[in-house]
Amino acid sequence: MRIVVPFSADRPKTRLGKVLTPDERREFAAAMLADVLAALGGVDRDLDVTVLATGPVEVEASVVVDDRPLTTAVNDRLDTAPTAVVMADLALATPDALEALLDSDADLAIAAGLGGGTNAFLARDPAFHVDYHGASYRDHLAIAREEGISVREVDSRRLAVDIDEPADLTEVLLHGDGAARDWLVDAGFELDVGGGRVEAVRE
Numbered sequence: 531m532r533i534v535v536p537f538s539a540d541r542p543k544t545r546l547g548k549v550l551t552p553d554e555r556r557e558f559a560a561a562m563l564a565d566v567l568a569a570l571g572g573v574d575r576d577l578d579v580t581v582l583a584t585g586p587v588e589v590e591a592s593v594v595v596d597d598r599p600l601t602t603a604v605n606d607r608l609d610t611a612p613t614a615v616v617m618a619d620l621a622l623a624t625p626d627a628l629e630a631l632l633d634s635d636a637d638l639a640i641a642a643g644l645g646g647g648t649n650a651f652l653a654r655d656p657a658f659h660v661d662y663h664g665a666s667y668r669d670h671l672a673i674a675r676e677e678g679i680s681v682r683e684v685d686s687r688r689l690a691v692d693i694d695e696p697a698d699l700t701e702v703l704l705h706g707d708g709a710a711r712d713w714l715v716d717a718g719f720e721l722d723v724g725g726g727r728v729e730a731v732r733e
């Protein structure tokens with residue numbers, strides 16, 4: 531099965547700009563990508579994984595460099611079904627969570643992200659196409675409806691948590707166990723469990 535992992539290599543994770551420098555954002559994004567590739571590597575299936583990156587990147591997978599906007603670049607790779615697209619910022623993804631998506635035989639299996647994005651999908655029908663940004667999850671359900679594509683909505687916390695905002699770092703410290711969590715700990719992040727909602731803070 532073909533898996534595409536979109537990756538913004540040059541200026542990733544701008545919404546983390548309040549807590550990470552540009553170099554740190556690049557390192558942290560690369561750590562999350564490594565975690566996603568490791569989770570895909572643990573899936574009990576034969577997967578053909580390609581990182582669809584905006585610039586060169588060194589990873590344990592094949593890389594295609596395409597600097598066009600995300601939607602255009604992904605749509606160009608949906609011509610051959612089945613194809614799954616798994617975002618590179620799913621630092622909590624596990625093989626089990628990914629298998630729940632990849633085992634679906636619906637024309638479209640799709641996992642929402644926090645705030646209405648689309649974190650992962652498997653399209654078995656080449657008529658499906660993406661339109662990312664905004665509440666893309668709703669837009670993707672509408673596209674499937676228009677194309678008469680059967681949908682399975684995959685309800686998965688581990689696939690839903692994409693790491694976009696400073697508050698999301700808390701989830702990585704709480705529930706992550708890979709390179710992204712290690713990177714945050716090395717960078718001095720820790721949990722403040724002092725009162726109210728637990729928070730990631732930097733020493």
Ligand SMILES: Nc1nc2c(ncn2[C@@H]2O[C@H](COP(=O)(O)OP(=O)(O)OP(=O)(O)O)[C@@H](O)[C@H]2O)c(=O)[nH]1
Pocket residue numbers: 535536537538539541542543544545546582583584596598599600603617618619694
């Ligand atoms: N190939 C490709 N991947 C992208 C592009 N923009 C974002 N991505 C990837 O798509 C996924 C979701 O990205 P977002 O969280 O929306 O964007 P981001 O650039 O990582 O972060 P922000 O700058 O904070 O919006 C991540 O895996 C990104 O690395 C793009 O233009 N091209």
Ligand SMILES: C[C@H](OP(=O)(O)O)C(=O)O
Pocket residue numbers: 600643645646647648649661662663664665666667692694
């Ligand atoms: C690409 C975008 O990601 P988000 O900005 O929701 O993380 C989306 O899923 O439409």
